[in-house]
Amino acid sequence: MDEQLLFDNIANLLQRVRRSAGKSQYHNSDILVIAASKGHLAEDIRTTHACGLRHFGESYLQEALQKMAALEDLDLAWHFIGPIQSNKTGPIAQHFDWAHSVDRIKIARRLNEQRPQHLLPLQVCLQVNISGEASKSGTTIEELPELARAVLELPNLRLRGLMAIPAANTDTDQQREAFGRMREALARLRTLAPDIDTLSMGMSADVENAIIEGATAIRVGTAIFGPRNR
Numbered sequence: 001m002d003e004q005l006l007f008d009n010i011a012n013l014l015q016r017v018r019r020s021a022g023k024s025q026y027h028n029s030d031i032l033v034i035a036a037s038k039g040h041l042a043e044d045i046r047t048t049h050a051c052g053l054r055h056f057g058e059s060y061l062q063e064a065l066q067k068m069a070a071l072e073d074l075d076l077a078w079h080f081i082g083p084i085q086s087n088k089t090g091p092i093a094q095h096f097d098w099a100h101s102v103d104r105i106k107i108a109r110r111l112n113e114q115r116p117q118h119l120l121p122l123q124v125c126l127q128v129n130i131s132g133e134a135s136k137s138g139t140t141i142e143e144l145p146e147l148a149r150a151v152l153e154l155p156n157l158r159l160r161g162l163m164a165i166p167a168a169n170t171d172t173d174q175q176r177e178a179f180g181r182m183r184e185a186l187a188r189l190r191t192l193a194p195d196i197d198t199l200s201m202g203m204s205a206d207v208e209n210a211i212i213e214g215a216t217a218i219r220v221g222t223a224i225f226g227p228r229n230r
């Protein structure tokens, strides 16, 4: 991908992030930008890193492992953001810094068992199916406390917060309503886990409203890299 275009896309994105953080009443000045690089080449990740980003989100394990091998010389942080099947937990626990899509106790236990001892605990977000879509992964708000309690018991996982992919919606009020429910869910969960600090929400189309409602980590693909090849 053209280096200048990538640079301009990132500059535009960072401007959107700054502007919306300025409009938010939830003091979120330190927003983590995760480049959702699934479907894009290792070389484009290398260029993105040269433009100043170091956090990358991947959804497909094999694809991610190939890119990690090709980019071993760089100091990157890898976030697993796709659905986690039980047979994928080993490599995720071994190769990633974060998993944003933990939505079942069984998956959490496997990640905990398979996290190598020489690594820091795996940083974990619990994925919430905030729009209640039958087709989407994620736990319900009602089941969150039980899942959170289980994760807090696991020494090789560190619970950081919540993640959501709300139903695609072009209506600003409806976007904000869903993101706002996530912020409230995180606040309630703090009674169980006072240290949690991460609200992973907002993608290319809804970054502004996610940040206005308190996002601390955004996962952005298209606005950085353009359309995906897969």
Ligand SMILES: *Cc1c(COP(=O)(O)O)cnc(C)c1O
Pocket (backbone or CB within 6 Å): 036, 038, 059, 081, 082, 165, 203, 204, 205, 219, 220, 221, 222, 223
């Ligand atoms: C692909 C993906 C994104 C980025 O989506 P864009 O609309 O391309 O910004 C964010 N989160 C998850 C979980 C994804 O799979």
